[in-house]
Structures are given as structure tokens and as C-alpha cells.
Amino acid sequence: MGNDTVHIIGGGIIGLCAAWYLKKEGYAVTVIDKGDLKEGTSFGNAGMIVPSHFVPMANPGVVAQGLKWMLNSKSPFYIRPRLNQDLVQWLWHFYRSSNHQHVKQAMPILYELNERSKDLYQELSSLENFDFSFEEKGLLMLYKSEKQAEKEAKTAEQAKKIGLEAEILDSKELGKLEPNMDLDVLGGLYFPGDAHLYSNKLMFQLVGVLKQKGVHFLTNTSVSDFSFKGSQIEALISENGDTIPVKNVVVASGSWTATLLKKANIKIYIQDGKGYSITLEKPKTRPQIPTILSEAKVAVIPMGDDLRIGGTLEMSGISPQINTKRIQGIKESIPRYYKNIELPFTDDKDIWKGYRPCTPDGMPYIGKSEALSNLYVGTGHGMMGLSLGAITGKLLSEVIMQKKPSMDLFAFRLDRF
Ligand SMILES: Cc1cc2nc3c(=O)[nH]c(=O)nc-3n(C[C@H](O)[C@H](O)[C@H](O)COP(=O)(O)OP(=O)(O)OC[C@H]3O[C@@H](n4cnc5c(N)ncnc54)[C@H](O)[C@@H]3O)c2cc1C
Structure with a gap:
């Protein structure tokens, strides 16, 4: 049991899950966020819990595919070319990580992280005060082309090798899985073990329950600097000059x-990695199974009674700007896969955006700083932050309690590049 205090910078899913497990262990927890915790990246995402996403973003073939996408203004991927030192260094490490050896090492680790996180969300969903539409219906990857069919077949083989259930389905089998949808596809890869949840509900409920349990929230407070004493952080300094004394600090920003x-x-x-989502309330027709349109890289997710459609990964530097061409690309992809779907798309002002924190090797950063003895970091979960939130929070709590972490954290160390 901890009886110490912890300040967490960032009230996204990682920060809130860390707060949840630390509070359970008896810590006095304060969550500090520069926003109001109503609509950030952890709120409007596609809500998928994804053991199926065991292949890291950095993999052989991704560089060539990425360059092709860069030339198409409606494609799902874009890097705004600019001479920015951080971006250039990131791209260099990404290029170096995109190899078979890295993929082989990363696959079982990402799979285990996601599986364990799914179990933790399942546990959370059964507790009083939580009802965030957690469902285990799997994930369907629909494809239209022979080329994509080959890729998905290879993914299915890789999945089976690490012990993950994966089935290639033909149109008859897809019809049974999605009886209400008139599909225009060649086939699908189905991962029965994936889950999904309504991310906004989860976030609002976590904030509410944490407050009830005595976690202190400092919103609209941006941490801009630190003050140090020896090899420790002594205080956080906010943008408006306030000093907040600290014992332990988690950066989950x-x-x-x-x-x-x-x-x-x-x-x-x-x-x-900026991405967009559109949420349609109670549409007449919608798929039952969370789905990714494989070539388009668009997620189509039933959430409660609603339907959320999300996509695009743009590395353009954090800015609130919405790229209407890519939104158009997302909207146009839907009728290419579903012949009978009528989606009353709303005005572009209803488009939500979020920023996935992407690392060059597709692995998160989870652990303790070597340089500062009271600093802990949980970030860099890219496309899987929601999925990996619960396990990351748990692992951080174990490290802060100085317990042996229940998973080896070597792959997530801060100084690995
Ligand atoms: C379109 C889209 C779809 C996605 N779909 C999925 C999905 O289906 N499954 C999945 O697992 N993941 C998905 N993701 C990714 C997932 O949303 C992110 O990985 C995750 O939300 C990141 O959580 P986080 O807590 O690290 O960061 P955030 O949610 O961004 O939280 C960080 C918080 O830190 C605060 N902050 C930052 N700097 C400071 C500071 N200096 N002082 C105080 N506060 C600060 C910010 O205000 C913010 O609230 C998707 C993302 C997008 C964009």
C-alpha cells in the first residue's frame, strides 16, 4: 500500500488509468490537465480493444506504402514535409525500426499487453458506476482487392503463430456475421477475441468515479516546467507561474x-498522428461487428446505439486544422464496402479530432526515468492508447510501488533509441 502522493500530468486514458490503480493502492493522487477533460484524444477515438493489432506500425513495407499515400490527398496517411529536427530524428528511427527482426520481437509483447488490458477493462466494466458499453464481438477487417486479401491471409498466419484466433471469411460467412449489411467485398479477416467500448462514456465515468474516491483534479492548468532538487523533481511549474510541490510525478501527456x-x-x-472521427446517433442501418475497411484504413464501430467512423493518420504538427479532403476520403470509403448504408453525415463542424502519440518503433514508453528518481512516464501508445490504457495504468502503479512489474518493461524503456 502506498501512502505517498503522486501528481499525474495528463488526464487522458493513460493518466486516468494510472490514477485508478494508484488510488486503489492508497496513494493520494492529483491529476493535472491543461484542458477540461471533455473531448481530448482519449474521448472521440474508435474505442477498439485490439489484441489483433499485434504488428507494430514500424514494419517492412510500410515506408513504400506511406510514400504512395503521401501523393494522394484523400489517402489515410500523410506527413507534412518540413525541416523539423524532432520529426527528422523520428523518421530516422522509424525507418530503422521497420524491419523483420523488430516485428518478430514486438508481436508477442503487443499481443500480451492488449490481452491483459482487455481483461482489466472487462473487470472494470463489471464494477458499480461503470457502464461504458464494453462488448466482446471481435474485429472484422473487410477487404476488396486480391492484394489486400494476400496481406490479410499473411496476418492471419502470423496471428495463429502467436496464439491469437483469426479466421478468413468468404462472402457467405460474412453474410452470417453481418446479416443486415449488403457487403461489396472480396472477403474478411475476423479476430473473434477483440473487444470495444464507448470511449467517451469510459472517460466521463472514470473522471466521476475517481473524484468520488478522492482523486484531486486540477483542470485548465498547463505544466510548463519543473524545478529540481538533486536528482528529483521538487515541484511542477504551471504556465501561469504557480508552483506545485511534488513527491512522485507521472508524465502521461x-x-x-x-x-x-x-x-x-x-x-x-x-x-x-492526427485522426478524425464522426459519430452518428442511432443510424437506421449499421454493422454489428466493429470493422476496419482494410484498404481505406477506416474504422466503422457500433458504440452503444450509435455508430462512430474514424480514420486518417496525419503527422502535421499539433494544430486544430481539419483537412477536409481527408474527411471526404473517409466518407467516400463507406459506400465502397457497404451497398445499403445510408449515413446522414453531419456538417464538418461536428468532426472530432485527436492526436495519437506515436513512437518510431510502435511500442509505448512505460516506466521510470533513469535520470530523475521520482519521475515516471506512460505515453507513446499511438493507435492503441485506449486499448492499452488499463494495463499501462496498472504497470505504472506497480513501478511506483517498487513492486516487480507483472510484465517485463525492457521494450518500453525511455532510453531505447
Ligand atoms: C481517430 C482516432 C481513432 C482512434 N482509435 C483508437 C482505438 O480504436 N483504440 C485505441 O486503442 N486507440 C485509438 N486511438 C488512439 C488513442 O485515442 C490514443 O492513443 C490515446 O487516447 C492516447 O491517450 P493518452 O492518455 O496518452 O493521451 P491524451 O488522451 O492525449 O491525453 C493527454 C492529456 O495530457 C494533457 N496535457 C498535455 N500536455 C500537458 C501539460 N503540459 N500540462 C497539463 N496537461 C497536459 C492533454 O490536455 C491531454 O488531456 C485513436 C485515435 C484517433 C485520433
């Missing part, structure tokens, strides 16, 4: 973490 940690002389590599 998502896409902003690398910039903040520079103030502590710690170099980590994070680029923001």
Missing part, C-alpha cells in the same frame, strides 16, 4: 509529452 520532458532534459521521440 500524450502527444505533448516529448516537448514537456525536454524541460527535464529527457529526450523521447513522439510525433502526433
Whole structure:
């Protein structure tokens, strides 16, 4: 049991899950966030819990595919070309990580992290005060082309090798799985073990329950610097000059973490992968199974009674700007896969955006700083932050309690590049 205090910078899913497990262990926890905890990256995402996402973003073939996508304004991927030292270094490490050896090492680790996180969310969903539409219906990857069919077949083989259930389905089998949908596809890869949840509900409920349990929230407070005593952080300094004395600090500031940690002389590599989502309330027709349209890289997710459609990964530097061409690309992809879907798309002002904190090797940063003895970091979960939130919170709590972590954290160390 801890009887110490912990300040967590960032009230996204990682920060809130860390707060949840630390509070359970008896810590006095304060969550500090520069926003109001109503609509950040952890709120409007696609809500998928994904043991199926065991292949890291850095993999052979991704560089060539990425370059092709860069030339298409409606494609799901874009890096705004610019001479920015952090971006150039990130790209270099990404290029170096995109090899078979890395994929082989990363696959079982990502699989285990996601599986264990899924179990923790299942546990959370059964507790009083939580009802965030957690469902275990699997994940369907629909494809239209022979080329994609080959890729998905290879993924299915890799999945089976690490013990993950994966089935290639033909149109008859897909019809049984999605009886209400008139599909225009060649086939599908189905991962029965995936789950999903309504991310906004989870976030609001976590904030509410944590407050009830005595976690203190400092919102609209941006931490801009630290003050040090020896090899420890002594206090946080807010943008408006307030000093907040601390004992233990968790930095879980998502896409902003690398910039903040520079103030502590710690170099980590994070680029923001901006993405968009559109939520349609109670549409007439919708798929039952969470689905990714494979070639388009668009997620189509039933959430409670609603339907959320999300996609695009743009590394363009954090900015609120919405790229309407890519939104158009997302909207146009839907009728290519579903012949009978009528989606009353709303105005572009209803488009939500979020920034995935992406590392060059597709592995998160989870652990303790070597340089500062009371600093802990949880970030860099890229496309899987929601999925990996619960396990990351648990692992951080174990490290702070100085217990042997229930998973080896070597792959997530801060100084690995
Ligand atoms: C379109 C889209 C779809 C996605 N779908 C999925 C999915 O289906 N499954 C999945 O697992 N993941 C998904 N993701 C990714 C997932 O949303 C992110 O990985 C996750 O939300 C990151 O959580 P986080 O807590 O690290 O960061 P955030 O949610 O960004 O939280 C960080 C918080 O830190 C605060 N902060 C930053 N700097 C400071 C500072 N200096 N002082 C105080 N506060 C600060 C910010 O205000 C923010 O609230 C998706 C993302 C997008 C964009």
C-alpha cells in the first residue's frame, strides 16, 4: 500500500488509468490537465480493444506504402514535409525500426499487453458506476482487392503463430456475421477475441468515479516546467507561474509529452498522428461487428446505439486544422464496402479530432526515468492508447510501488533509441 502522493500530468486514458490503480493502492493522487477533460484524444477515438493489432506500425513495407499515400490527398496517411529536427530524428528511427527482426520481437509483447488490458477493462466494466458499453464481438477487417486479401491471409498466419484466433471469411460467412449489411467485398479477416467500448462514456465515468474516491483534479492548468532538487523533481511549474510541490510525478501527456520532458532534459521521440472521427446517433442501418475497411484504413464501430467512423493518420504538427479532403476520403470509403448504408453525415463542424502519440518503433514508453528518481512516464501508445490504457495504468502503479512489474518493461524503456 502506498501512502505517498503522486501528481499525474495528463488526464487522458493513460493518466486516468494510472490514477485508478494508484488510488486503489492508497496513494493520494492529483491529476493535472491543461484542458477540461471533455473531448481530448482519449474521448472521440474508435474505442477498439485490439489484441489483433499485434504488428507494430514500424514494419517492412510500410515506408513504400506511406510514400504512395503521401501523393494522394484523400489517402489515410500523410506527413507534412518540413525541416523539423524532432520529426527528422523520428523518421530516422522509424525507418530503422521497420524491419523483420523488430516485428518478430514486438508481436508477442503487443499481443500480451492488449490481452491483459482487455481483461482489466472487462473487470472494470463489471464494477458499480461503470457502464461504458464494453462488448466482446471481435474485429472484422473487410477487404476488396486480391492484394489486400494476400496481406490479410499473411496476418492471419502470423496471428495463429502467436496464439491469437483469426479466421478468413468468404462472402457467405460474412453474410452470417453481418446479416443486415449488403457487403461489396472480396472477403474478411475476423479476430473473434477483440473487444470495444464507448470511449467517451469510459472517460466521463472514470473522471466521476475517481473524484468520488478522492482523486484531486486540477483542470485548465498547463505544466510548463519543473524545478529540481538533486536528482528529483521538487515541484511542477504551471504556465501561469504557480508552483506545485511534488513527491512522485507521472508524465502521461500524450502527444505533448516529448516537448514537456525536454524541460527535464529527457529526450523521447513522439510525433502526433492526427485522426478524425464522426459519430452518428442511432443510424437506421449499421454493422454489428466493429470493422476496419482494410484498404481505406477506416474504422466503422457500433458504440452503444450509435455508430462512430474514424480514420486518417496525419503527422502535421499539433494544430486544430481539419483537412477536409481527408474527411471526404473517409466518407467516400463507406459506400465502397457497404451497398445499403445510408449515413446522414453531419456538417464538418461536428468532426472530432485527436492526436495519437506515436513512437518510431510502435511500442509505448512505460516506466521510470533513469535520470530523475521520482519521475515516471506512460505515453507513446499511438493507435492503441485506449486499448492499452488499463494495463499501462496498472504497470505504472506497480513501478511506483517498487513492486516487480507483472510484465517485463525492457521494450518500453525511455532510453531505447
Ligand atoms: C481517430 C482516432 C481513432 C482512434 N482509435 C483508437 C482505438 O480504436 N483504440 C485505441 O486503442 N486507440 C485509438 N486511438 C488512439 C488513442 O485515442 C490514443 O492513443 C490515446 O487516447 C492516447 O491517450 P493518452 O492518455 O496518452 O493521451 P491524451 O488522451 O492525449 O491525453 C493527454 C492529456 O495530457 C494533457 N496535457 C498535455 N500536455 C500537458 C501539460 N503540459 N500540462 C497539463 N496537461 C497536459 C492533454 O490536455 C491531454 O488531456 C485513436 C485515435 C484517433 C485520433
